[in-house]
Amino acid sequence: xxxxxxxxxxxHHAKYYETDQMGIVHHSNYIRWMEEARMDxxxxxxxxxxxxxxxxxxxxxxxxxxxxxxxxxxxxxxQIQAKVVKYNGVRxxxxxxxxxxxxxxxxxxxxxxxxxxxKEGRVISLKRDCPEVHEQFRLMLGK
Amino acid sequence: xxxxxxxxxxxHHAKYYETDQMGIVHHSNYIRWMEEARMDxxxxxxxxxxxxxxxxxxxxxxxxxxxxxxxxxxxxxxQIQAKVVKYNGVRxxxxxxxxxxxxxxxxxxxxxxxxxxxKEGRVISLKRDCPEVHEQFRLMLGK
Amino acid sequence: xxxxxxxxxxxHHAKYYETDQMGIVHHSNYIRWMEEARMDxxxxxxxxxxxxxxxxxxxxxxxxxxxxxxxxxxxxxxQIQAKVVKYNGVRxxxxxxxxxxxxxxxxxxxxxxxxxxxKEGRVISLKRDCPEVHEQFRLMLGK
Amino acid sequence: xxxxxxxxxxxHHAKYYETDQMGIVHHSNYIRWMEEARMDxxxxxxxxxxxxxxxxxxxxxxxxxxxxxxxxxxxxxxQIQAKVVKYNGVRxxxxxxxxxxxxxxxxxxxxxxxxxxxKEGRVISLKRDCPEVHEQFRLMLGK
Numbered sequence: 001x002x003x004x005x006x007x008x009x010x011x012h013h014a015k016y017y018e019t020d021q022m023g024i025v026h027h028s029n030y031i032r033w034m035e036e037a038r039m040d041x042x043x044x045x046x047x048x049x050x051x052x053x054x055x056x057x058x059x060x061x062x063x064x065x066x067x068x069x070x071x072x073x074x075x076x077x078x079q080i081q082a083k084v085v086k087y088n089g090v091r092x093x094x095x096x097x098x099x100x101x102x103x104x105x106x107x108x109x110x111x112x113x114x115x116x117x118x119k120e121g122r123v124i125s126l127k128r129d130c131p132e133v134h135e136q137f138r139l140m141l142g143k
Numbered sequence: 144x145x146x147x148x149x150x151x152x153x154x155h156h157a158k159y160y161e162t163d164q165m166g167i168v169h170h171s172n173y174i175r176w177m178e179e180a181r182m183d184x185x186x187x188x189x190x191x192x193x194x195x196x197x198x199x200x201x202x203x204x205x206x207x208x209x210x211x212x213x214x215x216x217x218x219x220x221x222q223i224q225a226k227v228v229k230y231n232g233v234r235x236x237x238x239x240x241x242x243x244x245x246x247x248x249x250x251x252x253x254x255x256x257x258x259x260x261x262k263e264g265r266v267i268s269l270k271r272d273c274p275e276v277h278e279q280f281r282l283m284l285g286k
Numbered sequence: 287x288x289x290x291x292x293x294x295x296x297x298h299h300a301k302y303y304e305t306d307q308m309g310i311v312h313h314s315n316y317i318r319w320m321e322e323a324r325m326d327x328x329x330x331x332x333x334x335x336x337x338x339x340x341x342x343x344x345x346x347x348x349x350x351x352x353x354x355x356x357x358x359x360x361x362x363x364x365q366i367q368a369k370v371v372k373y374n375g376v377r378x379x380x381x382x383x384x385x386x387x388x389x390x391x392x393x394x395x396x397x398x399x400x401x402x403x404x405k406e407g408r409v410i411s412l413k414r415d416c417p418e419v420h421e422q423f424r425l426m427l428g429k
Numbered sequence: 430x431x432x433x434x435x436x437x438x439x440x441h442h443a444k445y446y447e448t449d450q451m452g453i454v455h456h457s458n459y460i461r462w463m464e465e466a467r468m469d470x471x472x473x474x475x476x477x478x479x480x481x482x483x484x485x486x487x488x489x490x491x492x493x494x495x496x497x498x499x500x501x502x503x504x505x506x507x508q509i510q511a512k513v514v515k516y517n518g519v520r521x522x523x524x525x526x527x528x529x530x531x532x533x534x535x536x537x538x539x540x541x542x543x544x545x546x547x548k549e550g551r552v553i554s555l556k557r558d559c560p561e562v563h564e565q566f567r568l569m570l571g572k
Contacts, residue, residue: 016468016478017171017461019164021217021339026160027347028321031314032446039445049445050504053307061313065351074164075479159325159335160318164482170490171464174457175303182302192302193361196450204456208494218336303457305450307503312446360450 004142008044009081010037011101016074024071031064034096034110037080041094045136052133057124059114062091066110070100077101078108084140089127091115092137147285151187152224153180154244159217167214174207177239177253180223184237188279195276200267202257205234209253213243220244221251227283232270234258235280290428294330295367296323297387302360310357317350320382320396323366327380331422338419343410345400348377352396356386363387364394370426375413377401378423433571437473438510439466440530445503453500460493463525463539466509470523474565481562486553488543491520495539499529506530507537513569518556520544521566 012033020026039049052059072078079101086093091113098108118124126134155176163169182192195202215221222244229236234256241251261267269277298319306312325335338345358364365387372379377399384394404410412420441462449455468478481488501507508530515522520542527537547553555563 015461016464017163017169020160021162021164021166022344022346023164024346027350028160028314028317031317032444035314035445048504050502058308060308060310060357061354063351063353064313065349067349068347071346073479075477158318159321165487165489167489170493171457171460174460175301178302178457191361193359201451203451203453203500204497206494206496207456208492210492211490214489216336218334303449303455306446307448307450307452309450314446 005081005083006142007041007082007084007140009079010040012036012078012080014072014074014076014078019074024073025076027066027068030066030068030098030108030110031112033078033080033098034064034066034082034094034112035061037082037096038094038112038114041082041084041140042136045140047133047136055130056119057126057130058117058119060117062113062115064110064112066108068108069106072098072100072107084137084142087137087141089125089134089137090123148224148226149285150184150225150227150283152222153183155179155221155223157215157217157219157221162217167216168219170209170211173209173211173241173251173253174255176221176223176241177207177209177225177237177255178204180225180239181237181255181257184225184227184283185279188283190276190279198273199262200269200273201260201262203260205256205258207253207255209251211251212249215241215243215250227280227285230280230284232268232277232280233266291367291369292428293327293368293370293426295365296326298322298364298366300358300360300362300364305360310359311362313352313354316352316354316384316394316396317398319364319366319384320350320352320368320380320398321347323368323382324380324398324400327368327370327426328422331426333419333422341416342405343412343416344403344405346403348399348401350396350398352394354394355392358384358386358393370423370428373423373427375411375420375423376409434510434512435571436470436511436513436569438508439469441465441507441509443501443503443505443507448503453502454505456495456497459495459497459527459537459539460541462507462509462527463493463495463511463523463541464490466511466525467523467541467543470511470513470569471565474569476562476565484559485548486555486559487546487548489546491542491544493539493541495537497537498535501527501529501536513566513571516566516570518554518563518566519552 018025018029078098081097083095096110161168161172221241224240226238239253304311304315364384367383369381382396447454447458507527510526512524525539
């Protein structure tokens with residue numbers, strides 16, 4: 001990913017219970033790892049997902065996708081590089097690259113798009129309703 | 144289990160994503176299956192867990208245990224016989240026997256104890272606060 | 287989906303442990319439900335995934351995607367209509383439409399692409415190596 | 430736990446996907462965390478679970494139990510102190526204490542008992558078949 005990406009990579013150590021009988025990590029878990037990496041990226045910019053929810057904003061995912069390039073095994077550590085590719089104050093488009101933390105081999109590419117809702121399920125604009133959070137998401141975009 | 148048990152068994156078909164690289168169902172999933180069987184048993188007696196929560200009662204689990212007797216594999220169907228062994232209006236003690244639905248072989252035995260809390264996390268007595276639900280739980284005990 | 291789709295829909299009853307603290311089914315679970323629906327569709331055509339694996343063929347997923355249209359809650363039953371949109375003997379492209387089994391409302395659309403490997407991880411052609419399985423996958427395509 | 434316990438505690442950061450709609454970590458996840466802590470403890474003594482499996486030994490769990498004392502929430506970090514309470518060369522009895530890493534409050538107590546099997550599913554004695562692994566497990570006992 002571009003050097004301009006201000007997000008630092010996140011590490012996930014693959015757990016035994018994440019494997020399936022093929023002897024590899026079950027493909028559904030990568031969707032969970034993308035969530036981990038997204039929340040970690042937000043933390044890096046001072047946005048606590050926990051506080052955001054406590055203040056009445058939830059952030060359900062509108063779409064996800066994942067392309068599996070090489071298999072991840074139990075006890076492997078995967079480096080997940082999240083990147084904000086688009087942010088308009090209402091929704092966020094993220095991309096993820098997962099590589100083996102030792103070999104650097106590309107394991108998985110993924111995308112996810114969370115939106116922002118109030119407790120009644122209405123779409124909210126962070127730009128209007130949470131300008132300080134909005135500013136941080138903008139900083140995550142990098143140049 | 145005793146013929147007097149008024150709860151009908153519940154079936155669970157083991158899913159691929161429930162396996163691990165040992166080629167068997169991961170042991171944590173049986174805890175989930177016990178929850179499924181408990182909610183199914185409640186449904187059999189007209190107690191909807193969903194409605195119970197909507198009316199402000201949650202039912203977190205205080206303890207669980209599980210003894211694994213034989214391995215369950217992907218695509219096996221397990222018959223789960225829940226039994227209420229104790230109920231005092233405040234907490235519920237359940238036992239579970241899981242057997243292979245075809246061979247009848249015993250796979251797993253388990254126990255779980257849910258309690259009943261209001262939304263502020265205070266223990267409530269169903270006997271006092273929800274007498275009609277209380278009566279149904281009593282019927283689940285059988286003779 | 288087209289009336290020519292020879293695959294019958296699959297039902298999934300949303301479990302309590304599939305929810306998250308937003309009060310809805312966690313978005314990663316739909317990826318698992320697509321796997322369930324795919325294996326059920328194969329069963330409808332006499333292809334047992336279990337037997338396929340026992341004969342030395344594994345079928346890892348190359349890519350998945352999912353678009354979330356409306357939220358699914360605990361205790362909802364979702365009808366999942368799988369459709370084979372492409373099959374060339376080497377990989378399979380499936381689409382899924384998940385609707386609420388009572389209201390018919392569209393919940394989720396998804397796609398997954400499994401491939402076929404031998405135990406050494408080499409891509410195999412079902413057309414060449416398993417002509418009878420190949421024929422069944424062709425039938426799943428419909429007209 | 431006793432000061433003589435030679436196992437260092439393991440930390441788990443509770444993930445969003447581990448919560449349920451009660452707003453707390455689903456009780457089945459603690460069983461998974463006990464597995465994480467067990468494998469971490471083995472690593473501390475130079476026993477790689479991965480290598481053990483590659484050498485033909487699997488270690489399925491014979492029984493687990495868990496008592497829930499206080500709720501764990503998303504984004505909490507839990508300190509898990511594993512302790513080997515019994516080891517006879519054939520099976521291992523472990524206890525776990527999970528505490529909030531900040532407040533020190535006791536969240537959960539648990540027990541698990543893995544055994545050791547060869548690839549044909551026969552019980553093996555580590556004492557006889559893997560004396561160097563056996564010696565490490567003995568060291569995990571402490572005084």
